[in-house]
Amino acid sequence: MSAAYERAWQESIADPQAFWGDAAQAIDWTAQPSAAYAEAAGWFPGGTLNTAANCLDRHVAAGRGDAAALIYDSPVTDTVRRFTYAELLEESGRVAAMLAALGVAKGDRVIIYMPMIPETVFAMLACARLGAVHSVVFGGFAPLELAKRIDDATPRVLLTASCGIEGSRTVAYKPMVDEALTLARHQVERVVLFQRDRLRADLQAPRDLDWESLRAATAADPVPAPVPVASADPLYILYTSGTTGTPKGVVRENGGHAVALAWSMRNIYAIDAGDVFWAASDVGWVVGHSYIVYAPLLVGATTVLFEGKPVGTPDPGTFWRVIARHGVKTFFTAPTAIRAIRKEDPDARLLKNIGTGRCEAIFLAGERADPDTIGWLEDKSGLPVIDHWWQTELGWPAIASCFALGDLRRKRGSAGFPVPGYAFAVLDEAGHPVPAGHSGAVVIKAPLAPGAFRTLWNNPAGYAKNFATFAGYYETGDAGFIDEEGFVHIMGRTDDIINVAGHRLSTGQMEQIVAAVEGVAECAVIGADDAIKGMVPIAFVVPRAGFDDDSGLAARVVAAVRAELGPVAALRTAYVARGLPKTRSGKILRNLLRRIVNGEAWTTPPTIDDPAVPAQLQSLVAEHHAV
Ligand code: COA
Ligand code: AMP
Numbered sequence: 001m002s003a004a005y006e007r008a009w010q011e012s013i014a015d016p017q018a019f020w021g022d023a024a025q026a027i028d029w030t031a032q033p034s035a036a037y038a039e040a041a042g043w044f045p046g047g048t049l050n051t052a053a054n055c056l057d058r059h060v061a062a063g064r065g066d067a068a069a070l071i072y073d074s075p076v077t078d079t080v081r082r083f084t085y086a087e088l089l090e091e092s093g094r095v096a097a098m099l100a101a102l103g104v105a106k107g108d109r110v111i112i113y114m115p116m117i118p119e120t121v122f123a124m125l126a127c128a129r130l131g132a133v134h135s136v137v138f139g140g141f142a143p144l145e146l147a148k149r150i151d152d153a154t155p156r157v158l159l160t161a162s163c164g165i166e167g168s169r170t171v172a173y174k175p176m177v178d179e180a181l182t183l184a185r186h187q188v189e190r191v192v193l194f195q196r197d198r199l200r201a202d203l204q205a206p207r208d209l210d211w212e213s214l215r216a217a218t219a220a221d222p223v224p225a226p227v228p229v230a231s232a233d234p235l236y237i238l239y240t241s242g243t244t245g246t247p248k249g250v251v252r253e254n255g256g257h258a259v260a261l262a263w264s265m266r267n268i269y270a271i272d273a274g275d276v277f278w279a280a281s282d283v284g285w286v287v288g289h290s291y292i293v294y295a296p297l298l299v300g301a302t303t304v305l306f307e308g309k310p311v312g313t314p315d316p317g318t319f320w321r322v323i324a325r326h327g328v329k330t331f332f333t334a335p336t337a338i339r340a341i342r343k344e345d346p347d348a349r350l351l352k353n354i355g356t357g358r359c360e361a362i363f364l365a366g367e368r369a370d371p372d373t374i375g376w377l378e379d380k381s382g383l384p385v386i387d388h389w390w391q392t393e394l395g396w397p398a399i400a401s402c403f404a405l406g407d408l409r410r411k412r413g414s415a416g417f418p419v420p421g422y423a424f425a426v427l428d429e430a431g432h433p434v435p436a437g438h439s440g441a442v443v444i445k446a447p448l449a450p451g452a453f454r455t456l457w458n459n460p461a462g463y464a465k466n467f468a469t470f471a472g473y474y475e476t477g478d479a480g481f482i483d484e485e486g487f488v489h490i491m492g493r494t495d496d497i498i499n500v501a502g503h504r505l506s507t508g509q510m511e512q513i514v515a516a517v518e519g520v521a522e523c524a525v526i527g528a529d530d531a532i533k534g535m536v537p538i539a540f541v542v543p544r545a546g547f548d549d550d551s552g553l554a555a556r557v558v559a560a561v562r563a564e565l566g567p568v569a570a571l572r573t574a575y576v577a578r579g580l581p582k583t584r585s586g587k588i589l590r591n592l593l594r595r596i597v598n599g600e601a602w603t604t605p606p607t608i609d610d611p612a613v614p615a616q617l618q619s620l621v622a623e624h625h626a627v
Pocket of ligand 1 (some may be wrong): 532
């Protein structure tokens with residue numbers, strides 16, 4: 001055990017005021033907070049700051065304007081571009097001037113539906129500069145999902161680009177934006193579109209504006225000064241899957257976020273000014289918000305923005321090439337990406353040829369890291385591979401081995417130990433702690449650490465629900481156990497959320513879409529194990545009279561989920577069945593369905609309504625595998 005870790009954790013729990021008050025000194029405040037925490041006001045009450053100024057201006061003012069801030073590496077367009085801190089300040093300042101010219105001011109919302117290009121980072125920082133609230137929507141979501149976010153966030157402006165590049169596929173964004181705005185009740189005042197060379201989009205005057213033209217038109221405007229905001233003012237809204245079809249808008253506050261992220265870079269990831277950090281995620285997810293954009297810049301490090309996939313862009317050596325080329329010190333990715341690389345390069349030939357340069361550690365998160373994948377990566381890279389756990393709601397890791405505090409304890413299958421600021425418990429259904437090694441609901445003692453959510457946008461009741469089941473605790477929605485040595489093991493969800501290739505999705509939401517497909521009488525969507533993506537959704541549908549297996553029902557179900565939720569759902573299999581396994585009271589036995597599709601042993605539950613159903617389903621699944 002590391003004494004530094006132990007001391008930090010104890011202090012953070014025994015005296016959070018002192019611990020986080022100290023950590024807050026890493027941030028430049030325009031007004032100092034009066035305390036670290038107050039029950040009603042939250043983290044750093046009385047404090048005002050600007051997050052973009054903390055990410056950019058202060059480093060330039062300190063004489064680090066020529067240091068590298070952002071490296072854009074895009075194998076799909078064969079481009080590498082570098083931006084110093086001074087250049088990133090200027091570029092994001094230009095976008096801030098564009099937004100200001102459109103009337104965007106403190107508190108206004110801006111939706112960003114953009115691919116992994118530098119302009120997306122400029123846009124996020126530009127909003128932060130103005131005190132406006134951005135909401136980035138992942139490109140893999142369909143127009144209906146974008147429309148739901150537009151209606152909930154009610155933005156003044158929507159920023160987009162003509163296309164994204166998904167491996168060899170070019171994804172046109174503008175038709176999706178147009179469709180979303182047709183579906184949405186709320187209308188934005190302006191759409192500003194960045195034209196990429198690969199595909200040009202048509203603009204509809206007067207609503208749509210060309211990014212470059214607007215930039216030219218506002219070129220003489222000064223870069224707007226960073227607007228001080230209260231610590232508890234929102235920096236962004238990030239929508240994530242809940243258990244219903246309505247996404248949850250996690251609100252991130254400026255002050256707690258800046259303090260927690262800066263602390264995490266230095267104490268978990270061992271990254272400080274001048275170091276290169278790379279999180280191979282997408283800015284549409286929380287990992288991208290925290291560890292591609294804000295955290296590396298808050299500490300004056302260099303961040304890598306990678307537009308590509310772990311495989312196929314152009315080969316499974318692309319990650320190692322980026323790490324070696326840019327001198328990445330700490331690397332962060334999802335287990336899925338490593339499984340995809342391993343499948344194509346099982347002997348790690350490319351890894352051995354290219355090497356990992358100056359890399360000192362690899363962190364994994366987003367889904368459960370299977371011990372086999374960790375073992376393979378440690379063996380082939382010779383680096384410590386550190387699984388760690390967190391959620392969109394929290395914004396930064398809550399379970400990890402605090403590498404930078406000298407804690408290198410690892411156990412394959414466990415995500416590590418509670419991070420300073422977080423006290424965990426594992427509870428049974430009655431809310432009693434279970435003994436070490438026993439599974440239960442994984443909960444975190446309230447109040448949550450700085451950076452974690454303190455409300456949901458337009459939905460304080462939805463927020464309160466997370467604290468309603470177990471008094472005094474936040475319910476993570478995950479199940480797991482803490483072993484005798486204190487390692488926390490996260491085993492899966494207690495609700496209908498699944499992780500598909502590290503992407504968080506709700507099977508309940510998919511069921512709602514499937515149930516509405518013409519010809520579907522009944523349905524269930526469950527997460528089945530997948531060798532690469534960890535989990536994939538599978539639908540079971542019972543047709544109405546007149547819609548049999550040959551009516552194209554399965555194909556329509558697959559198409560509906562893709563059209564309404566988006567390609568990221570990756571629902572590729574729908575079984576048309578005669579019946580679903582149900583209890584006599586009508587509850588669908590989803591666990592039994594999961595066992596059947598996973599090829600695991602199952603028994604017919606005594607409460608089942610029709611005992612013939614499981615065997616019928618098993619033959620259906622077996623036939624499918626035989627095809
Ligand atoms: N814009 C538009 N479409 C997108 C998209 C985006 N930003 N991201 C994904 N999609 C599409 C994909 O093109 C694919 O479409 P297809 O069905 O037409 O092929 C679909 O959504 C599913 O995407 P994905 O889950 O990424 O699968 P894939 O087969 O394209 O790639 C992996 C498989 C393993 C290489 C990929 O999932 C991966 O890199 N995973 C790691 C993800 C990660 O880092 N997550 C971290 C979150 S913290
Ligand atoms: P997201 O909000 O998209 O980050 O997803 C959060 C969920 O992903 C968690 O509640 C977990 O179910 C899962 N998750 C994230 N990291 C891990 C991990 N290291 N091990 C197991 N599950 C994880």
